Amino acid sequence: AQSVTQLDSHVSVSEGTPVLLRCNYSSSYSPSLFWYVQHPNKGLQLLLKYTSAATLVKGINGFEAEFKKSETSFHLTKPSAHMSDAAEYFCVVSRNTGGFKTIFGAGTRLFVKA
Amino acid sequence: DAMVIQNPRYQVTQFGKPVTLSCSQTLNHNVMYWYQQKSSQAPKLLFHYYDKDFNNEADTPDNFQSRRPNTSFCFLDIRSPGLGDAAMYLCATSRDGGENQPQHFGDGTRLSIL
Numbered sequence: 001a002q003s004v005t006q007l008d009s010h011v012s013v014s015e016g017t018p019v020l021l022r023c024n025y026s027s028s029y030s031p032s033l034f035w036y037v038q039h040p041n042k043g044l045q046l047l048l049k050y051t052s053a054a055t056l057v058k059g060i061n062g063f064e065a066e067f068k069k070s071e072t073s074f075h076l077t078k079p080s081a082h083m084s085d086a087a088e089y090f091c092v093v094s095r096n097t098g099g100f101k102t103i104f105g106a107g108t109r110l111f112v113k114a
Numbered sequence: 115d116a117m118v119i120q121n122p123r124y125q126v127t128q129f130g131k132p133v134t135l136s137c138s139q140t141l142n143h144n145v146m147y148w149y150q151q152k153s154s155q156a157p158k159l160l161f162h163y164y165d166k167d168f169n170n171e172a173d174t175p176d177n178f179q180s181r182r183p184n185t186s187f188c189f190l191d192i193r194s195p196g197l198g199d200a201a202m203y204l205c206a207t208s209r210d211g212g213e214n215q216p217q218h219f220g221d222g223t224r225l226s227i228l
Binding site for chain 2: 031
């Protein structure tokens, strides 16, 4: 069975400091992994995706994530937080074997302090 | 710009009064999804269409139905809304549902029940 765990429900950083949002997954084979961002009263926007190519994936708005198979992790990072990064972030694993399934993590709320 | 559009953005209905939410897309994607998202929770898949093929999630209440009259439009019908159905409803699309494909989300319809 596949699952995804976001290790922090809330993360608070100061503007200009690094961001780390943690995601662990469980999968019986190499999964497709995504990070989405959701601003208040908006839909989800794709930040980046991993699909078994390069393990370090660069996304939009300066975000990147590293796929680590040995640690079953796909943590999202950004070197310097901006106020506009304050939002909800979802780690998602997707499979299409034995039936379509998209599994969302519970989400991490990022707060950015001035 | 190609996009997913949901109307209306806010919908208020009365307890037990049928309501329809609409979604349109200009991406020409084969797959359309409907999600329910309650406050501070991850989106929950209700059902999806692969072209005209309807796929219901096992735990989606019978109160929720959907129609897809053509590639561009998809509707969510709630036959007898209860207070527990108050939520954000998100429509999403993907090209052909492959596990390495991201989903493209609309900005949602926030449904309130009086």
